[in-house]
Amino acid sequence: MADQSSTDSAVAVAHGTAAIARREVVLAGLGLLSSASLAAVLGGGRDSEVAAAGTEAVAAIERRPPGAGSVSPGAVSGAAPILPMLPGSTADAFARLMAYDPAADPDAAYFRSAVPLAPRIAPFAATQAHPRLDPRAGAATLATTNRTIAPDAPDVWRAVRHATTPAGGVQVARRLGVHDIVVQWGGTGIVPNPALTDAAHRNGALCLGTIWQPDARLFDGSVVPVERVAEKLVALARYFGFDGYFVNHELGSAQAKAQVAGLMAAMHAVARRARVAPFHLQHYDGHGDLRDLFAPDASGAPAADTVMIDQGWSGYNGPGGCCTSWPADPATLAAGASAFQRTPADVFFGLQLYPGPGFIGAAAPRVISPDGGSGREGGTAGGGLQLYSVDDGCLNLWRARQAGRGAAFLDAAADVATVERLVYSGQTQNPALSNAPSAAQQAVYDSGRLSWGDTTLYRLSEWATTDGTLARFSPDQADLPITYGVANFIAERSVIGAAPFATHFNEGEGQAFFVEGRRVSDTAWFNLGIQDVLPTWQWWRAPFEGLTDRAAEAPGLLEVGLDQAIAYDGGSSLRVYGLLGVGAATRVHLFKTDIAVAGATAVELVTLARAADRARTRLGLIFADRPDRPEWLPLPPGWPAAGEGGWTLSRLDLGRFSGRRMASILLGFEPGDGGAAPLDLRVGRFAITGEELVSLAPPRGLRLDRRVTDAATGAIGLGLRWEDDGRFDVFRVDAQGGARRWLGRIDGRCFYAPAALPAGTESAIIEVQAIGDGRRGGAARLRV
Known part of the structure; x- marks a missing residue:
């Protein structure tokens, strides 16, 4: 997979070197263990002692009351919360991980996901857009949250939970509910952006952090016993509310591969002991051989729950070609998976979509019969589809069209959200239609196909990786037309299984914000989490x-669509x-x-x-x-x-x-x-x-956690905390007429508004109102 170092560095720069330095100072004194104990662990220790201490550490995080570890506002003035464990630091990443304790980090609570994983309803073929599709075929994605749309603007929002929208906007995914697994890919390190976790959970999808090209010390036991590393990683998932990890380990030796499998097995063992569920591990190694990906642990069970097979696995290759592995044909997948106590539904075929989302139309029919057609009876699939990265693909394709560098099939007026809809719903933007390629479109697909023995390869250039140099093959990935959409291969999912259910068609971004039809903010905003x-x-x-x-x-x-001009609640309406x-x-x-x-x-x-x-x-x-x-x-x-x-x-x-x-x-x-x-x-x-609903009480214990003055603008940021779970709107109340100005919405127990008060404001009233199921409840006020 592509190197994430440049992306990670950009995110680090976004927060500023001073902020990163501050976090390194804070982390130096933190740990699940005392300084003396940490030194002992770094030097080794008996397995029984390590296991006991680590399990205690997982539980200790959960025992701490809300707000534990927070400090007085004066102690953190001038410092906005930063997503923990960001890459790009000059500190030793392994040492940072092993020393990190979220309960002792004053920023950590601002990045917890509190939205539970919603249960999904059972499939029902009669109401599927394509009734013959086999609903066992799953979809997964590697998601790059909040990418900056403007081509020349810094791509610095990936680790930001919510913010005022920059010029040109950021990407907000609108189709996470299609997927069974959502992986945070790029920009945040191990801990996913909590907005991504919130949105995935609301749609019934697992959200995984990424362990990317792991440091050997994580799995070889040379410094810290593997069980201790496993306990640390499970504790992070539990505290921050995500569901496990995408383990991306490439180019390792046979011994290293076995050790990585041992780490995954240890994580599962810790999760079972700590009753952390769900806890899911997906494995990718850049090669795709099931014998490596489903490597068994000591008990003989496979260490990974699901795996991502590289696109070369069944004979179709992305730019430059890749690899083939065992088994070499989707038809033999069932036998190959069953040898490791798994089914084809546990195997996802990775489709690299940047910069050409049209690759779905060229490659996916080799795995799943489009629309459940006659290729396989009843549309039975040879596995699922894993799309990496839809966000990159949509944005790069749009940029190619805007720059006149390919993608001539795309309407020049199409925005990034439209490109995303094409990817999921197909070229007609109607997921119930066949969206099959025309003869001319198929010819474009075929022009990039090469045969090598019994293997078919696609040799296509990636203009987005050439630093602006127009060195392209024909066709380029940006020229592959979007024909079939994901809906032509994957049956729809839904979480709407009981009353009450409510939606305001809020996309997670807007040009303004509305509450009960009132415009309460004129500022453009984004927050995928709501x-x-x-x-x-x-x-x-x-x-x-x-x-x-x-x-x-x-x-x-x-015509039908989501529109941001007017809304009843949130930023958009149908x-x-x-x-x-x-x-x-x-x-x-x-x-x-x-x-x-x-x-x-x-x-x-x-x-x-x-x-x-x-x-x-x-x-x-x-x-x-x-x-x-x-x-x-x-x-x-x-x-x-x-x-x-x-x-x-x-x-x-x-x-x-x-x-x-x-x-x-x-x-x-x-x-x-x-x-x-x-x-x-x-x-x-x-x-x-359904039945009469209970009232929503105001949040208890509303308090000011920090007051931060922006050195450049003088605007004042506020960090707020309270004691209750739920969804809340945060307002600044006009002392003169009582009008409310919306500052943000959050699911959880704390909220940071980076520009809550104008420069020079000495005192103001803040209101936090409980909301749920489309209803508004009680509110608490605080003078800050």
């Missing part, structure tokens, strides 16, 4: 009546618009669900539209017992929703469907009696409610 569960399909559109024709998109349908006439009657599949309807179950929509447009809108429900026939319900007139902006709340009671299971939710649009007319409807909130 992204809502977004629609399952983006965008499955079809004629209102009849089945989806997967061969071609129907002409004249309404918008459906266009000319609605007889030929444009449209249905939009939104959410895959598995909800048992009870007498109290209801659906609530908060919409912004003319009364005539709401009258043409239908809520569609597909039930598991009749998946071929949606139940269409007209929207009632409704009443003014809370807040401002003219939003309307409509409630539809579903008691008459009690006892049935709701498998899918749609919106439908039918023309009125007056013929074709423009329609423009926004949905600012969609919720499925």
